[in-house]
Amino acid sequence: MNSSIASLLAQASGNDAAVAAGVMAFVAAFALFFIVIGIVCLIGMWKVFTKAGEPGWAVLVPIYNLIVLLRVAGLPWYWVFAPFVAIIPILGWIAYIVWIVWVHHRISTRFGQGVGFTIGLTLLGPIFWLILGFGSSKYVGEQPAQA
Numbered sequence: 001m002n003s004s005i006a007s008l009l010a011q012a013s014g015n016d017a018a019v020a021a022g023v024m025a026f027v028a029a030f031a032l033f034f035i036v037i038g039i040v041c042l043i044g045m046w047k048v049f050t051k052a053g054e055p056g057w058a059v060l061v062p063i064y065n066l067i068v069l070l071r072v073a074g075l076p077w078y079w080v081f082a083p084f085v086a087i088i089p090i091l092g093w094i095a096y097i098v099w100i101v102w103v104h105h106r107i108s109t110r111f112g113q114g115v116g117f118t119i120g121l122t123l124l125g126p127i128f129w130l131i132l133g134f135g136s137s138k139y140v141g142e143q144p145a146q147a
Contacts, residue, residue: 008083012046032145037126040126040129040130041125041126042059042060043129043130043131043133043134044128044130044131044133044134045059045069045129045133046059047130047132047133047134048072048107048111048129048132048133049068049069049072050110050133051111051133051137051138051139052072052110052139053131053139054068054071054072055068058100063080066080067080069103069107070103072107072110072139073103073106073107073110074106074110074141074142075106079099079103082095082096082099083096083099085099088115100122101118101122104121104122105118107121107132108121108132110136110139110140110141110142111137111138111139111140111141112138113132113137117132125129
């Protein structure tokens with residue numbers, strides 16, 4: 001018995017085929033939406049990396065982009081292993097969210113932005129990566145301590 005989608009659609013009645021086609025169209029539109037979101041994030045992060053003096057193409061290499069992101073944030077490279085804590089149920093997930101917010105905060109402050117920008121970068125990433133990349137913010141690196 002062949003259970004591929006094509007054979008199921010061929011065996012289905014007219015109404016079943018229409019429902020299946022509608023579901024497939026919805027899934028395709030949903031996937032396209034997230035592909036566009038991913039491309040927007042890539043473009044914004046490329047510009048952010050370039051502003052920080054890092055190679056923009058680094059955003060395309062899966063693990064290396066995280067190492068460069070940590071370098072832009074001023075964090076050590078071995079923090080690349082921190083997301084693996086998400087394997088631990090509940091506490092690991094909370095720690096992972098804290099880690100993401102911390103990295104975003106470090107990036108925001110290195111571009112002269114505040115806590116509000118950190119929240120935006122965390123919750124509305126694609127928009128705020130574009131704002132950070134194409135906006136007037138300059139990469140200032142480490143801020144000297146205020147006396």
